[in-house]
Amino acid sequence: MTDLIVAGTLLTMDPDRTIWNDGAVAVADGLIQRVGKKADLIAEHPGVPLLGGDNCIVTPGFVNAHQHLTGDRLIRSCIPDHIPAQEAIYDWVVPVHAAHTGDDDELSATLSLLEAAGNGITTTVEAGTVAHPERVAAAFERVGVRGSIGTWGWDQGDGPFSAPTAEVMDAQRTVVETYPAGGLVAGWVTLVGHDLASDSLFAEAAQLARDAGTGLTFHMSPSTDDGVAFAERSGRRPIMHLAELGVLGPETLIAHAVHIDDDELAVLIETGTAVSYCPWAYLRLGQGVSGSGRHIEFLARGGRLALGCDTENAGDAIDPIRVAALAAGLARDTSDDPASFGAHAALDLLTIGGAEAIGMADRIGSLEAGKAADLVVHDLTGIGSIPNSVDPAMQLLWSGDGRAVRDVVVNGVHVISGGRSTRLDHADLAEEATASQHRLLDQAGLSPAPRWPVR
């Protein structure tokens, strides 16, 4: 029995990239039942609730393949932006993470996921900096979105979340067993990465992901620092060392991989290792992506690439269309080729391409019968959207952003209506967030101040 019809210009992202004008998607039991003309579907299913309609574009839900859901969210735009990235991380982000209670983790993740959903993201890969995974899983359920979670994985050097390898692996195993693959929230193996994992932790983590049939994700080489650290440690470049340890493969999603050499690029492609590309972070933190990034070359040579919004103090907005437009602009500027990688390629990464890179293309990423009903309705009646273009991909990517998102459906459930949660009270969340921000900064001993005089 059909539960819902979602209508508009459909960007299906199916293998032919079919667009349906006056199209509609029929939803039943959380799945896409049929894709067709709006008039036909309404005639077949009289009386079924309708979302969208004229002047709307319907896309698959977007994939955010790298997002920190806790820590930064509650101190967004508080960390000065004129200090080195390492200082921002170790003097600000880590102490604030350490002050997080379970309640803070759930609140932070709820805010992040709600913002993400309001901008069209229905699937989020958490980046592995979570102290209370059960509370972050609860946030996914509250907001009603799909994604993966892990917990801190860090066994080298000092830090509030560094632990012996066996303890780290026990925590990873617990998350993977508690949230098996296939659910709305799936457990992944998540390491911080960089030079904060021993060889045995990297190798055991990869083995656990393979045994459990789930994903492994970690950070590597957003700046040149990891290359220097691995040269001292192993005499090899980071990705070559990980290849030697057996860490690369289709289940592995590496966040960043900005500074990689020819051999590293080749081995990532050969092993089917996926990469999450977060261009706002590299620009915000000044990490040299416009000169050194090779993500588009990686993609063009068959690499599995997805986009990520990273974290609030390295990009500041969880808005996938902003990220995709930036990726397209950077690709053209760095290649000096105005005809390369445009709106359509960027939308691929947000939908079916991103879904493939995180191993979920069989379930999400396109509007096709049998896939999960994860749908976004973009409202094109605003003054900035009229007159509408004949090419909805161009319109969304180059002139749009998350503000046009009106309705979001995840697993057949209507979770965002008119840009707001259908389940959570925004005013209550705002009050909780402000109180939590003040307490966290206080506990971490941090006093952010505006750089300009305040009267």
Ligand SMILES: [Zn+2]
């Ligand atoms: Zn990250």
